[in-house]
Amino acid sequence: MIKVLYHGSCSKSKAILEHLDENNVAFEIIDFIEQPLSPMEIRTLLKKLNAGVQELIRKNDKLYKEKFAAKQHSDEEWINVLSENPSLIQRPILIKGPIAMIGRPVENVRFFIDK
Structure with missing residues (x-):
């Protein structure tokens, strides 16, 4: 199952959810505005993204x-x-096991969900 770090007022986040829904991909929504990530969770996310903090x-x-x-x-x-x-x-950020990606553009998500 894919976890989606989501912001309810973000059009890109909404587009990702629609894309996952249309492609019958199971996902869990994590509203990181309502439930902010801890510093440890951000460090873990950066490792999964294989990115530096500036990219986030x-x-x-x-x-x-x-x-x-x-x-x-x-x-x-x-x-x-x-x-x-x-x-x-x-945002949005998609997490699948040990890897993650920033979900933009939405076209790139197709390669991520197929991994």
């Missing part, structure tokens, strides 16, 4: 531009910022 940050987000763009943070500090401000995390 939504740098076009208003909150990022207003509060964080001009600041220098270590990776560990960024992990804590993301845990405390989950809206700054890229």
Whole structure:
């Protein structure tokens, strides 16, 4: 089963759920805004994504531009910022066992669900 880190007001998140539904893929929704990820969960997610913390940050987000763009943070500090401000995390994110991907564009999800 695929876990989808989801934000209810995000059109990309909604599109991913529709795509999974249309393709009869079983999934579990995790609303990471309502249930923010802990720093440990973010570290685990980064390993599954095979990505650095910078790739997880939504740098076009208003909150990022207003509060964080001009600041220098270590990776560990960024992990804590993301845990405390989950809206700054890229979305949607699909997790399948030991691997994960940022679900954009939706066309790339087809290769992920077939793995």
